[in-house]
Amino acid sequence: MNETMQTLFSWLHVDTLTEFWWVVFGLAGQLLFTCRFLVQWIASERERRSVIPIAFWYFSLGGGLVLFTYALYRADPVFVLGQSLGVVIYARNLWLIHAEKRGV
Structure with a gap:
């Protein structure tokens, strides 16, 4: 591994390429969340x-x-709990919006 990658891994607190891609995945989720x-x-x-x-x-x-998903990988119970409730609420709001459009 070259010096640039070692610096990046150190900055992201990862040791392997697998962990690096998980961090990229988590950052993509955070970007989606910010877009909202x-x-x-x-x-x-x-x-x-x-x-x-x-x-x-x-x-x-x-x-x-x-x-x-990222929180599950990182095995962070606080993060898992925090995101799990939100996912249920977001899905329910979409369900209600689509039910209203169908006239249900």
């Missing part, structure tokens, strides 16, 4: 009122699932 705030903020600014578009819930669910 941007989507909500832009939609609210356009409407000049608080708006939660459906994309917010999809980004929430996607980011939550990725972060939940």
Whole structure:
């Protein structure tokens, strides 16, 4: 392994290439999670009122699932518990939105 990769591994607190890819996976989940705030903020600014578009819930669910999976890999019970409840809430909100559109 070259010096640049050793520095990167050290900075990310990983020892193996597998751990490195898990960190990349976790960062991707965090990016999805961050996108939901941007989507909500832009939609609210356009409407000049608080708006939660459906994309917010999809980004929430996607980011939550990725972060939940990452937390399971890292075996972090606090992180697992924190993400698990959110995933249920995001999925339920999407279910309610789609049920309303179907007229159920």
